[in-house]
Amino acid sequence: MISKVVAIVVTYNRKELLIECLRALLEQSIELVEILVIDNNSTDGTEKFLEMDGILREKSINYIKLSSNIGGAGGFYEGLKRVKDKEYNWVWLMDDDTIPQKNALKELLDANEVINDNTEEKVSFLASSVYGENGEVMNVPEIDNRAAANGYLYWYKFLKNGIVSIKKATFVSILISGDAIKRVGLPCKEYFIWGDDSEYTERMVRYAGNAYMVGNSIVTHKRKNPRNLNILNEDNFVRLEMYHYMFRNQLINTIYYNGKCAGVRKILVDIRTIIRGMKKKSRLKIAKQIIYGDFQGIIQYKKFHKCITKEVKN
Numbered sequence: 275m276i277s278k279v280v281a282i283v284v285t286y287n288r289k290e291l292l293i294e295c296l297r298a299l300l301e302q303s304i305e306l307v308e309i310l311v312i313d314n315n316s317t318d319g320t321e322k323f324l325e326m327d328g329i330l331r332e333k334s335i336n337y338i339k340l341s342s343n344i345g346g347a348g349g350f351y352e353g354l355k356r357v358k359d360k361e362y363n364w365v366w367l368m369d370d371d372t373i374p375q376k377n378a379l380k381e382l383l384d385a386n387e388v389i390n391d392n393t394e395e396k397v398s399f400l401a402s403s404v405y406g407e408n409g410e411v412m413n414v415p416e417i418d419n420r421a422a423a424n425g426y427l428y429w430y431k432f433l434k435n436g437i438v439s440i441k442k443a444t445f446v447s448i449l450i451s452g453d454a455i456k457r458v459g460l461p462c463k464e465y466f467i468w469g470d471d472s473e474y475t476e477r478m479v480r481y482a483g484n485a486y487m488v489g490n491s492i493v494t495h496k497r498k499n500p501r502n503l504n505i506l507n508e509d510n511f512v513r514l515e516m517y518h519y520m521f522r523n524q525l526i527n528t529i530y531y532n533g534k535c536a537g538v539r540k541i542l543v544d545i546r547t548i549i550r551g552m553k554k555k556s557r558l559k560i561a562k563q564i565i566y567g568d569f570q571g572i573i574q575y576k577k578f579h580k581c582i583t584k585e586v587k588n
Contacts, residue, residue, distance in 0.1 A: 277363045277383050278307045279449070284349030285370035286314040289323040291496055292370040296329055302379045306334055306366070310356060312349045313339040344463060347470035350445055351463035358455050365455065367445045374447060374493040378402055381491035382449045388435050389486065396483030398454040399475060401440060402447035402491040406500035413495060415443035415487050418479070436489030441479055445471040447493040454482035459585025462578060467516065468503065469523025473582065476531055481586050505560055506551055514559055521567025526578045529571075541568055 281299050285292045292311070299309050309332075313320055321339055324330045330337055340352065350367060357365055366379065382400045389397055404413040418439040422428040429439040448471075458481050461474040479485050501507060508514045521544060529537035544564050551560035 277304070278361065279304070279364045279366055279379065279383075280308040280310060280357050280360070280362045281306050281366040281368070282310045282312065282350065282353035282357065283368055283370055283372075284312045284314065284346055284353065284445075285316065285320065286343060286349075287316045287318040287320070288370045289316070289318055289320040291373075292320065293324070293327055293329060294373055294496075295368070295370050296332075296335065298373050298376075300329075300332060300334070301376055302374070303377050304380045304383065306379070307362065308357075309335045310353055311335065311337045312353045313337065314343040314345070314349050315340050345466035346445070347461060347465035347467060348463040350470070350474075351461050354455060354460050358460065362452050364452060365450045366447070367450065368447045368493070369445065369495075371496040372404075372446050372493050373496060374402065374491075378447065378491045378493055379449070382488050385432075385435070385437050385486060385488040385491070388432065388437065392432070396453070397451060397486065398458075398478035398483035399443070399448050399450045399485045400491070401443040401449075401485065401487045402493045403487065403489050404444075404446050404493055404495050407494060407496055408500070410500045412497070412500055412502075413444045413446040415440040415485075417441065418484070432486065438487045438489070440485050440487050442472050442476040443485070443487070444475075446495050447491070448475065450478070451483070454478050457482040457587055459587070462581040462585075464578065464581060465523050466519050468520040469527055473523070473527045473530070476527070477582065477586065480531070505563060506547065506554065514556060514563065517560075517563040518567035518570065521564050522571040522574065525568055525571030526575055529575060530579060530582060544568055 283295055299306060385400055386397055401415050406412050417429050418441040419427055458477045461470050503520060505517045525537060525540055528540045548561045548564050551557050554560060
């Protein structure tokens, strides 16, 4: 069966990187049926820049500019909402600073064939291997540590093929099965940023099938700071002001998928982070972001719980 694949790219004020991303998608060794660009109301002249470049004349590119910035979570929600009822086999998600190698999509689809040839299980999504501009490892998925029937962990069952079983991943180049989208619905746009992808991918693994990282599907993530998100190491004041979203979302995800006791342990870890941050110049800002984020996670949990559960089809 020929795979029909649509790509969704969410962008905000990174027009040069967006062009590079779109060029890489147009040059894939397997042609994409559609490339849907969701612009989170960029203010840097993205639309005009794309028009002047001529890339919007490409028949496969569909550019949508939103009326306001609703964050990465909202952008991917809007993109998936527009394609979920179309006849696509797969949906490929990525940010505008993701540059896939020419065979990145082909390697993902080939991995799915390897899995299908060796097992009857359903695949919910496949994730690329992500590297920074200087070869740094980035956006590393969480290994799936579930046990096989005999009690041993089975995350490496396709390791000889360069494929590893994972539990969750980020939206930096993941290929989602159309059937999985029908099963688990849409992401929760209320997350805004940081944590929406972890929740959605874990939701797919729980309700729609196993997921895998594919070693030979390689993308470059051209994020300015290649380090992992860590409030204690954050030197960008604008980003520091947004960390409460991360702590809120992480707490909500922890409680939803691991229970209240795990949520309490998460809060204790966050308190320890506040104490460690007392040596930093921005200690008051760090404490405020963590406390406010955890507080919001507690009082908003029911809202997010409802958002997730209503999307999953029984």
